Structures are given as C-alpha cells and as structure tokens.
Amino acid sequence: MTAAAWKERVAAAFDRASGEYDRHARLQKRVAGDLAEHITQQVDTTQVKHALEIGCGTGFLTLPLVRHYSHTRWTITDLSPRMLDECRRQLQSHTTSELAQLTLKPLDGESVDPARGTYDLICSNLTLQWFTDWQSALERLMTCVRPGGWLMFTTLAAGTFAGVNRKFGIPEPARGFQTYLEEQEFARWLATRSPWQGRVRVEEITEVHTGLADFLHTLKSIGACTTMDPVPAKTSVMRSALLGGKDDQPVEADYRVLFITLQNGAAT
Numbered sequence: 181m182t183a184a185a186w187k188e189r190v191a192a193a194f195d196r197a198s199g200e201y202d203r204h205a206r207l208q209k210r211v212a213g214d215l216a217e218h219i220t221q222q223v224d225t226t227q228v229k230h231a232l233e234i235g236c237g238t239g240f241l242t243l244p245l246v247r248h249y250s251h252t253r254w255t256i257t258d259l260s261p262r263m264l265d266e267c268r269r270q271l272q273s274h275t276t277s278e279l280a281q282l283t284l285k286p287l288d289g290e291s292v293d294p295a296r297g298t299y300d301l302i303c304s305n306l307t308l309q310w311f312t313d314w315q316s317a318l319e320r321l322m323t324c325v326r327p328g329g330w331l332m333f334t335t336l337a338a339g340t341f342a343g344v345n346r347k348f349g350i351p352e353p354a355r356g357f358q359t360y361l362e363e364q365e366f367a368r369w370l371a372t373r374s375p376w377q378g379r380v381r382v383e384e385i386t387e388v389h390t391g392l393a394d395f396l397h398t399l400k401s402i403g404a405c406t407t408m409d410p411v412p413a414k415t416s417v418m419r420s421a422l423l424g425g426k427d428d429q430p431v432e433a434d435y436r437v438l439f440i441t442l443q444n445g446a447a448t
C-alpha cells in the first residue's frame with residue numbers, strides 16, 4: 181500500500197466515525213484535557229500569536245486551547261474533512277470565539293509547508309501515531325516553529341495493547357505505517373536535533389471494556405481501525421475469541437501515552 185492510499189483509508193475511517201466519536205473517545209478526551217492543562221501551564225498567552233493544531237478531530241484539545249489563547253490566530257487542521265466539520269460545529273456551539281479569527285482547513289500534518297510562515301506553538305493530541313514517517317514529519321514541523329517556540333503533542337507509545345495482545349494470544353499486527361513510538365528511540369533521535377530541547381513523559385492508562393466486542397466496537401466507533409492487513413490479524417483473532425465464547429470477561433485496554441514537549445532553543 182502506498183502512503184497516499186494509507187492516508188485515504190485513515191481519512192475515510194475518521195470521516196465515518198466523526199458523528200459518534202465523542203460518545204466513545206473517553207481516553208482521547210482525558211488525554212486532550214491533560215495536554216491542554218500542560219500547555220496552558222507551560223506557555224504564556226502573550227507568547228502565542230499564531231498557533232497550529234494538527235489532527236483536531238472533534239475538538240477535545242481545540243476547545244480549551246482556543247478559550248485560553250483567545251487572542252491567538254489559530255489554524256486548526258485535520259486530514260478528515262468531516263472531523264473538521266464536527267470541530268467547527270463544536271466551536272460554534274461551545275465558545276464565544278469569533279470563528280472569523282480561526283482558520284479551519286483540511287491538512288495532512290506530515291506536509292505542513294514551512295514557506296507559509298512560522299508558528300509560536302504547534303500542538304496535536306493522539307494523531308502522530310497515524311503518520312507514515314514520524315521523523316521526517318517532526319523535522320518538517322520543527323522548521324515551522326519560531327526560535328523559542330513550542331511543539332507539544334501526545335502520541336501512543338510502543339507497548340500499547342501489549343496486555344490485551346498477550347491475554348488473547350494476538351500476534352503483533354502488521355501495523356503498516358502506523359507507528360507506536362519507542363521512547364528510547366525517540367530520545368536518541370531528539371539528541372541529534374540541537375538546538376531543540378525536549379521532555380518526554382509516559383503515562384500508562386487502562387480503559388476497561390465489558391468484553392472484546394465492546395473493545396473492538398470502541399476502536400471502530402472512533403475511527404481507529406485502519407490497518408495494512410486485508411483481514412487485520414487482530415480482528416480475525418478477536419473474532420475467533422468471540423465465536424469461541426471468550427467474550428464474557430472484561431478487557432483492560434492498556435494504553436501507553438507519550439506526552440512530548442519540545443522547544444526550539446535557537447537564539448531569538
């Protein structure tokens with residue numbers, strides 16, 4: 181599968197999920213809240229004149245940030261046009277912000293154009309794991325942040341769902357382009373990115389589901405169901421577990437979430 185075909189599939193899955201995302205995305209909502217709190221504690225409003233959000237979804241991170249940085253010029257983006265529509269609707273009903281001051285547009289976060297100007301802050305919640313090449317994408321995004329500016333995001337770390345996979349004997353799926361970042365690898369890469377400095381924190385969060393069917397249904401309902409396999413390994417093993425009557429026990433979905441704070445240390 182090409183990177184372009186992968187993105188089409190990812191966008192289509194999130195498009196389909198846009199209407200019911202909020203009802204199922206408990207983990208995403210919680211992490212967005214934590215990230216928003218972290219950003220607002222770390223970065224003063226006076227320092228942020230222009231900000232970019234990547235992969236806004238329905239707006240779990242967007243809403244608190246737009247409220248807090250109310251004088252900031254925001255560019256709010258997502259690969260999925262229907263997620264963007266949903267985010268626009270949420271902004272209209274839940275903030276007093278003039279939508280005219282906000283730009284919402286479809287954008288692949290991996291192809292942000294540095295020639296279009298720099299940002300004081302680039303942020304993103306639980307989107308990077310869908311990128312096809314996180315290193316090139318981050319290097320490109322770093323060129324879009326002004327000296328002294330920030331790149332703050334969360335993503336899923338390696339080991340996410342290891343417990344579920346072990347419990348049900350699910351082989352490591354051919355995830356294709358989807359990447360769960362490995363902390364050590366990320367730290368090694370970051371050490372080569374001077375003058376950028378950064379901090380990485382891992383949070384382990386367990387989300388309990390009533391059974392396998394509920395777990396799978398949640399992933400599908402939030403659009404997190406694109407894989408490289410024609411019949412995803414995870415789904416087929418889980419289906420046999422379901423048919424074999426193993427769906428009577430709770431599933432503890434084990435997420436490992438990375439909170440990453442990067443600052444452009446170049447002289448201002």
Ligand SMILES: C[S@@+](CC[C@H](N)C(=O)[O-])C[C@H]1O[C@@H](n2cnc3c(N)ncnc32)[C@H](O)[C@@H]1O
Pocket residue numbers: 187190191194195205208209212234235236237238239240241257258259260263287288289290304305306307310311404
């Ligand atoms: C798990 S959702 C998170 C949405 C939102 N940030 C939240 O906190 O609920 C992932 C989002 O990333 C978007 N996405 C996936 N790949 C992307 C890409 N390459 N560029 C921009 N957005 C992307 C999806 O359309 C989806 O809205």
